[in-house]
Amino acid sequence: MPQPLATRAPAKINLTLHVLGRRADGYHDLESLVAFAGTGDDLRLEPGPGLALKIAGPTAAFAGNDADNLVLKAARLLAERVEGLKVGELHLMKRLPVAAGIGGGSSDAAAALRLLARLNNIPLSHPAVREAARLTGADVPVCLEPRARMMRGVGEALDPVLGLPRLFCVLVNPRVPVETPAVFRELGLQAGQVLSGAPHPAMEGASPASLLDRLKVARNDLEAPACRVQPVIREVIGLVEATEGCRLARMSGSGATVFGLYGDCTASAEAAKRIRRERPGWWVKATSLR
Numbered sequence: 001m002p003q004p005l006a007t008r009a010p011a012k013i014n015l016t017l018h019v020l021g022r023r024a025d026g027y028h029d030l031e032s033l034v035a036f037a038g039t040g041d042d043l044r045l046e047p048g049p050g051l052a053l054k055i056a057g058p059t060a061a062f063a064g065n066d067a068d069n070l071v072l073k074a075a076r077l078l079a080e081r082v083e084g085l086k087v088g089e090l091h092l093m094k095r096l097p098v099a100a101g102i103g104g105g106s107s108d109a110a111a112a113l114r115l116l117a118r119l120n121n122i123p124l125s126h127p128a129v130r131e132a133a134r135l136t137g138a139d140v141p142v143c144l145e146p147r148a149r150m151m152r153g154v155g156e157a158l159d160p161v162l163g164l165p166r167l168f169c170v171l172v173n174p175r176v177p178v179e180t181p182a183v184f185r186e187l188g189l190q191a192g193q194v195l196s197g198a199p200h201p202a203m204e205g206a207s208p209a210s211l212l213d214r215l216k217v218a219r220n221d222l223e224a225p226a227c228r229v230q231p232v233i234r235e236v237i238g239l240v241e242a243t244e245g246c247r248l249a250r251m252s253g254s255g256a257t258v259f260g261l262y263g264d265c266t267a268s269a270e271a272a273k274r275i276r277r278e279r280p281g282w283w284v285k286a287t288s289l290r
């Protein structure tokens with residue numbers, strides 16, 4: 001039986017994000033533990049003669065012009081590299097907040113590459129798929145196979161998948177978009193500058209308790225500059241931190257989404273309820289990470 005051509009594009013969460021320095025080309029060298037949430041967008045592919053994209057869903061209106069969508073960018077980059085690539089109409093159900101630090105567009109693009117690779121019997125390890133992912137955006141390679149792992153360089157160097165213990169989490173976004181380049185700019189590094197911070201803790205073989213300890217000694221170096229760009233992020237962190245049973249509250253990626261980690265799903269569900277009550281306009285999701 002052929003597999004259905006549909007896939008989830010889960011939210012990407014940077015549990016940690018250390019900036020090591022700025023390269024000569026202006027991009028930043030990173031070390032980041034990335035995990036994926038149970039919540040996300042959904043993408044479906046109807047095989048057909050030409051590439052097309054239809055977007056629906058609660059956050060579709062914020063995803064920008066269809067022609068500039070990362071889904072089509074990734075698909076075109078793959079079509080340019082694989083002769084006679086079978087394509088079709090991609091249907092995106094957009095639920096994740098946009099420009100939110102949870103890689104919505106990157107995960108959608110990676111989902112498109114997964115579906116096209118499946119339709120064409122191409123493995124995800126194929127150089128054309130890898131290259132299309134890398135050229136679409138820094139976060140796309142890690143989203144190709146959405147499982148927790150360390151990401152290095154500008155996102156092109158991926159460690160093996162980590163068998164992390166399940167993490168119960170709440171994601172909170174104040175519905176204020178934050179553009180990634182503005183946050184890197186606010187960090188204020190010169191091209192060629194190298195930083196010497198505390199090294200990133202190793203994450204292999206962590207038990208639930210030791211994982212939390214290791215996460216706590218790590219950090220997100222984009223949190224402070226993102227809070228200067230969008231001060232509401234401080235308020236989000238404070239509100240998540242104040243919920244009962246919250247073990248760690250930190251911003252993901254370049255913001256503004258903040259994740260809170262809890263010991264079980266009852267605590268995370270209660271925390272989500274409380275935040276929704278206090279800030280009815282915000283996007284709040286209780287979910288788990290893997």
Ligand SMILES: C[C@](O)(CO)[C@H](O)COP(=O)(O)OP(=O)(O)OC[C@H]1O[C@@H](n2ccc(N)nc2=O)[C@H](O)[C@@H]1O
Binds near residue numbers: 140184253254
């Ligand atoms: C912050 C993260 O989300 C962490 O996972 C990523 O590093 C950003 O990934 P992304 O949004 O896919 O980034 P891209 O769309 O490739 O780049 C957007 C802009 O962010 C800056 N950028 C991005 C990645 C990186 N390692 N260094 C950078 O300086 C560059 O100014 C770039 O023009």
Ligand SMILES: Nc1ncnc2c1ncn2[C@@H]1O[C@H](COP(=O)(O)OP(=O)(O)OP(=O)(O)O)[C@@H](O)[C@H]1O
Binds near residue numbers: 063
């Ligand atoms: N499929 C898509 N979904 C959301 N945004 C998209 C998409 N395609 C293109 N974009 C554009 O990409 C930009 C970044 O949106 P996205 O939601 O991916 O940001 P993000 O969550 O901050 O990503 P990251 O964490 O990778 O930096 C927005 O300005 C948006 O208009």
